Every structure is written in C-alpha cells, then in structure tokens.
Amino acid sequence: MKSQDDLLFDLRWKRSAGDFFSAFRNLYGERPEVEARVKALLERHWQARPAELKALDLQRDLEPEWFLSEKMVGYVFYVDRFAGDFKGVLQHIPYLKSLGVSYVHFMPCLKPRPGNSDGGYSVMDYRAINPTLGTMADFEKVATALRHEGMTVTVDLVLNHTAKEHEWAMRAKKGEKKYQDYYLMFANQEEPLAYEKTLVEIFPNDAPGNFTFYPEIRKWVWTTFNEHQWDLNWANPEVFIEILDIMLFLANKGVDCLRLDAVAFMWKRLGTNCQNLPEVHDILQALRAATRVAAPALIHKAEAIVAPRDLVPYLGVGRHKGREANLAYHNNVMVQFWSSLAARDTRLMTHVLSTHFPESFRNASWATYIRCHDDIGWAITDEDAEAVPGLNAFHHRQFLADFYSGQFAGSFARGGIFQENPITKDRRNSGSFASLAGLEAATTEAETNAALDRILLGVALMASFGGLPLLYMGDEIGLLNDYGFVDIPAHANDNRWLHRPRMQWQNLSPVQQRIFEATRAIIARRKLLPQLSAANPTHIVDSGNAALFTFIREGDEGPLLGIFNFTDVWQNLPEGFIRAQGVQGFHDALSDGDVAVINGAIAVPPYGRLWLV
Numbered sequence: 001m002k003s004q005d006d007l008l009f010d011l012r013w014k015r016s017a018g019d020f021f022s023a024f025r026n027l028y029g030e031r032p033e034v035e036a037r038v039k040a041l042l043e044r045h046w047q048a049r050p051a052e053l054k055a056l057d058l059q060r061d062l063e064p065e066w067f068l069s070e071k072m073v074g075y076v077f078y079v080d081r082f083a084g085d086f087k088g089v090l091q092h093i094p095y096l097k098s099l100g101v102s103y104v105h106f107m108p109c110l111k112p113r114p115g116n117s118d119g120g121y122s123v124m125d126y127r128a129i130n131p132t133l134g135t136m137a138d139f140e141k142v143a144t145a146l147r148h149e150g151m152t153v154t155v156d157l158v159l160n161h162t163a164k165e166h167e168w169a170m171r172a173k174k175g176e177k178k179y180q181d182y183y184l185m186f187a188n189q190e191e192p193l194a195y196e197k198t199l200v201e202i203f204p205n206d207a208p209g210n211f212t213f214y215p216e217i218r219k220w221v222w223t224t225f226n227e228h229q230w231d232l233n234w235a236n237p238e239v240f241i242e243i244l245d246i247m248l249f250l251a252n253k254g255v256d257c258l259r260l261d262a263v264a265f266m267w268k269r270l271g272t273n274c275q276n277l278p279e280v281h282d283i284l285q286a287l288r289a290a291t292r293v294a295a296p297a298l299i300h301k302a303e304a305i306v307a308p309r310d311l312v313p314y315l316g317v318g319r320h321k322g323r324e325a326n327l328a329y330h331n332n333v334m335v336q337f338w339s340s341l342a343a344r345d346t347r348l349m350t351h352v353l354s355t356h357f358p359e360s361f362r363n364a365s366w367a368t369y370i371r372c373h374d375d376i377g378w379a380i381t382d383e384d385a386e387a388v389p390g391l392n393a394f395h396h397r398q399f400l401a402d403f404y405s406g407q408f409a410g411s412f413a414r415g416g417i418f419q420e421n422p423i424t425k426d427r428r429n430s431g432s433f434a435s436l437a438g439l440e441a442a443t444t445e446a447e448t449n450a451a452l453d454r455i456l457l458g459v460a461l462m463a464s465f466g467g468l469p470l471l472y473m474g475d476e477i478g479l480l481n482d483y484g485f486v487d488i489p490a491h492a493n494d495n496r497w498l499h500r501p502r503m504q505w506q507n508l509s510p511v512q513q514r515i516f517e518a519t520r521a522i523i524a525r526r527k528l529l530p531q532l533s534a535a536n537p538t539h540i541v542d543s544g545n546a547a548l549f550t551f552i553r554e555g556d557e558g559p560l561l562g563i564f565n566f567t568d569v570w571q572n573l574p575e576g577f578i579r580a581q582g583v584q585g586f587h588d589a590l591s592d593g594d595v596a597v598i599n600g601a602i603a604v605p606p607y608g609r610l611w612l613v
C-alpha cells in the first residue's frame with residue numbers, strides 16, 4: 001500500500017500536471033528527460049518537507065482562498081533597519097501582533113553581493129541568508145515563531161537576474177559553457193545594439209544601457225538593471241530547473257509566499273521592449289503548477305510595475321486564469337492615490353481604476369500599498385488623461401514630479417527626484433509616506449492634522465480597496481525622509497534610501513502615537529468586515545463629485561461603500577446615490593458610528609474616509 005504521503009503527492013501531481021505541461025512545453029517543447037528531472041525534483045523536495053509544513057499544505061488545500069481573507073494584513077521591512085538582525089525580529093513579534101499584522105515580508109534577505117547590492121536585489125547565493133542578518137537556522141526560527149503566532153512569511157526571490165558574483169556567473173566568466181548559457185552573452189555588439197533599439201532604460205541616470213562589456217571574457221552581457229545584475233536566460237530549461245529547486249528549498253524553510261522580483265523582464269524577443277512577453281506568463285504558470293505539487297502552501301506574488309494592460313495578466317487571464325501569480329502589486333492604486341491627492345481631483349483615478357481592471361480574479365488578488373521601498377513612477381498614459389477634460393498626461397506627470405519633490409509652489413510634500421529620463425523628460429519620485437503626505441513640511445497644528453488625515457486616508461484606502469494591504473515599515477508611525485542616506489557610500493547614489501529609514505522604537509511624538517493608534521484601529525476594523533475579503537469584487541462607482549473616490553465591495557453580508565475625500569474641504573454626498581448602491585444603513589464601519597443625513601446628503605470631512613454598510 002502507498003503511504004498517505006505518496007498518495008498526496010500523486011494526487012497533487014495529477015491536479016497540476018496539466019497546468020504544468022501546457023505551459024512548460026510552450027516554452028521548451030517536449031523534453032521527456034527534462035520533464036522527468038522536474039518530477040524527480042518535486043519528489044525530492046516533498047520527501048524533505050517538514051511535517052509541520054505538510055500539515056499546512058493540507059490546510060491550505062482545504063482553504064485555497066486563505067490569503068484573500070480580510071484577516072490578512074501585511075507589513076514589509078528590511079530586517080536590519082527594523083530589528084538589527086533575525087534574532088532581533090523575534091523580539092519584535094509582539095509589536096507586529098499588536099499592530100494586527102498577519103503577513104510579514106522581509107525585504108531582500110538572501111546573501112547579496114558585497115557593497116552596493118541594489119538594496120539586496122543583487123543576490124550571490126539564494127540558499128544562504130545575508131550573513132549580516134543571521135543564518136538560515138535563525139531565519140527558520142523566526143519563520144516558525146511567526147507561523148505559531150498565525151503569521152506568514154514572504155521573501156524576495158529575484159528571478160530575472162543574479163549578482164555577477166553568483167557562482168553561476170563566476171563559472172560563466174571562467175569560460176564554462178554550461179553556465180554561459182545561463183545568461184545572455186554576446187560575442188560582439190551587433191545583437192545588443194539591435195535589441196537596444198526597442199529597449200527602455202530602467203535606471204537611465206546610474207545604469208544607462210542594457211548591456212555591459214566585460215573585457216576579461218570579451219563578451220557583452222545583458223544587464224537590464226545595474227551592471228552587477230546579470231539577466232538570466234530563461235529560454236534555457238536548466239535555469240527553470242535551478243530556480244524551481246531554489247523555490248522549493250525556500251518553501252521547505254518555512255516561506256509562505258515568494259515575491260517574484262522583476263518578472264516582466266524574464267523573456268526577450270528582438271524588436272520588442274522585452275517586457276511582459278507571453279512566455280513570461282508560461283514561466284509563471286509552470287512555476288506555480290510545479291510548486292503546488294511539492295509545497296502547496298506556498299503562494300506566488302508577482303512584482304511587475306507595468307502599465308495596467310500588461311499588469312492584469314499576471315493575476316491570470318484567459319488560459320492562465322487561476323494558474324498564475326496569487327498576488328500582484330497594484331502600483332496603479334499607489335500612483336492614483338498620490339495623483340488625486342495633489343490634484344484634489346479623483347476623476348483620473350476613477351477612470352483608470354474602473355476601466356482597466358477586472359473586478360475580481362480567480363484565486364488571486366492585488367497587493368495594495370500606498371508606499372513601498374521603491375520610487376513612484378508616474379505611469380499615466382495619454383489615453384487615460386484624455387478621459388479627463390483638460391488634462392494633459394505629460395504636464396500632469398511633470399506636475400506630480402514637481403509637487404512631490406516639493407518644488408511646486410505651495411506643495412505640502414517633501415521628497416526627491418529619482419531618475420530623470422533625458423529623452424522622455426519623465427521624473428520619478430522618492431519620499432516616505434509621511435513626508436509626501438505633508439508631515440515633514442507641517443509647521444502648524446492644522447498642517448500636522450491635515451498630514452495625519454492624508455496618511456490615514458491612504459491607509460484606509462489600501463485596507464479596503466480589495467486585495468492584501470501592505471504597510472511599509474515605519475509608515476504606521478509616520479517616519480519622515482532619511483536624508484542621512486548620502487553618508488553611506490553604497491546608498492549615496494540611490495535616493496530611494498530616502499524612504500527606507502531605520503525603525504524608531506522610542507520617544508514617539510504625540511503625532512506619531514496618533515498615527516500608530518489610528519492605523520491599528522483601521523486594521524482591526526478591516527478584520528471584522530468579511531466584505532473586505534479580497535475574494536469579493538471591487539466595483540468602482542462614480543458619484544459625480546470629483547473630490548470623492550467611491551467603490552462598492554460586494555459581500556454576502558451586503559455591500560460596503562468606501563468613500564474617500566481627496567480634498568481639504570467638506571463634501572456632500574447625496575443620500576440617493578448611497579441608497580442606489582444598495583447601502584441603506586448609514587453606518588460607518590470604519591469609525592463604528594452612524595452618519596447623519598442632513599438635507600438629503602451626508603457630509604464627508606476633509607480627507608474623510610468612510611466604510612458605509
């Protein structure tokens with residue numbers, strides 16, 4: 001008789017084999033011996049999987065929507081900046097609990113190259129923890145402790161490139177053909193130049209061009225991001241197998257979710273911008289189908305900061321429906337939040353968020369966020385801007401860059417310009433949530449209160465929009481820009497460090513305490529509202545008042561109407577509009593108070609946020 005374990009493996013293999021082969025063969029054709037190696041790999045990792053994690057697999061097989069629950073709330077941090085190292089994280093678990101966090105994302109924590117490592121995204125060993133943070137054993141201890149507290153662990157896995165100090169790259173440099181095939185290397189510049197014609201620049205100021213010449217090997221290497229980040233050759237099935245091996249290794253160490261970095265760039269084709277190509281979706285489907293066999297508790301989160309049209313497919317559409325990433329970053333919520341706040345006008349936001357995005361996905365949803373460790377790129381297209389009378393996309397992008405760098409007269413924001421593209425003139429912005437929202441520049445009590453309200457507007461929005469909300473470390477206490485980054489040589493040239501300050505554990509000011517308590521309250525209220533499960537659709541509605549952004553979350557318990565005032569003045573919302581959305585009670589589930597209807601309307605305070613049920 002087969003053991004229960006073997007039986008489970010067989011059943012899961014049967015469940016996922018179709019999804020796996022259909023994608024894998026699109027990429028690599030029919031390769032029986034390669035496929036046999038993939039299956040053997042899955043068996044090996046399944047056998048090695050700890051019993052506690054196998055129990056979790058079963059639990060999540062039974063509740064495949066576990067990560068969509070309204071109880072899920074994320075918190076993202078750099079281990080060193082939050083707690084020194086992994087041992088330190090153990091001490092701060094009570095803090096995470098008190099905030100209401102159920103999903104913890106450690107920013108890049110695998111062993112990076114020495115010196116400038118692009119914030120850890122230049123990895124030289126995927127099987128080792130960054131030694132300055134601890135060992136793999138320390139990591140496992142933290143992951144286990146968090147799991148026992150009902151929290152989940154996310155780590156970054158960089159799929160598009162490795163550090164040039166990674167063993168594969170070093171061996172490629174030494175001339176080993178096998179490893180040269182892991183990367184994209186060219187003997188002369190012709191091909192790179194042909195590709196460059198249609199490629200874009202990611203870091204135009206610090207890392208112009210997409211290829212680097214190495215005289216010691218006399219080859220051009222594809223380096224989309226920085227020179228030290230060598231793009232992997234995903235057309236080689238050996239790369240697929242290596243990465244799958246790493247994914248399962250990490251899953252068996254207790255990782256619940258892998259943040260798949262820069263996935264848009266994984267496949268290249270001449271004459272295209274080499275982003276979001278159809279093969280990328282096959283790679284992601286094949287990886288997910290495979291890890292579902294040997295570590296079904298693991299979910300995948302795609303990081304693709306791309307235009308709406310290109311973003312949606314990462315959550316699975318068409319033949320990939322329910323088969324691709326479980327989560328994807330909704331960068332448009334972030335962009336539109338800041339755009340509406342500066343413009344005091346939500347029309348573009350309403351247009352973009354209601355036009356380009358499905359109201360729900362199959363076993364997948366957004367990661368919603370207002371700030372993260374990266375810059376804000378003003379991804380506003382001409383086409384979308386045209387939907388708003390009088391709005392010009394270029395000028396609006398320029399306005400936003402000026403506004404959030406504090407250059408625009410009267411701007412409440414303080415931030416920096418990150419990368420100026422000399423050709424398109426586009427400029428992105430750096431800056432912490434609180435500094436961009438006005439807390440740094442506030443000099444009067446009224447200005448401080450306004451900044452606080454803008455912050456809470458953002459927190460309430462991401463907590464209810466639909467998806468898994470991700471709070472970025474320190475935003476819950478309003479940490480300001482950290483101008484000291486220029487003193488650290490490895491950071492000095494990258495002003496994204498402006499918004500990656502160290503956590504402040506002591507001497508919180510009264511305003512910081514207010515932000516913390518209010519953030520905590522929003523999280524606690526979210527967790528009580530099943531309407532806010534990410535499994536429920538988000539339906540954006542236009543109230544006709546450009547100051548307000550409004551949406552309906554459809555739940556079995558009846559709808560929840562989210563109302564957000566992006567201006568600093570009171571706004572009226574007619575009772576009739578609210579009733580037409582199916583909301584009859586006029587109870588604000590966010591403050592747990594009733595809202596008065598006066599003269600046929602409710603009044604929404606400056607930067608007010610309401611969850612009417």
Ligand code: GLC
Nearest residue numbers: 118119121158225261262374
């Ligand atoms: C992702 C990361 C970013 C990094 C890039 C290259 O976009 O979020 O910080 O620079 O990938 O790895």
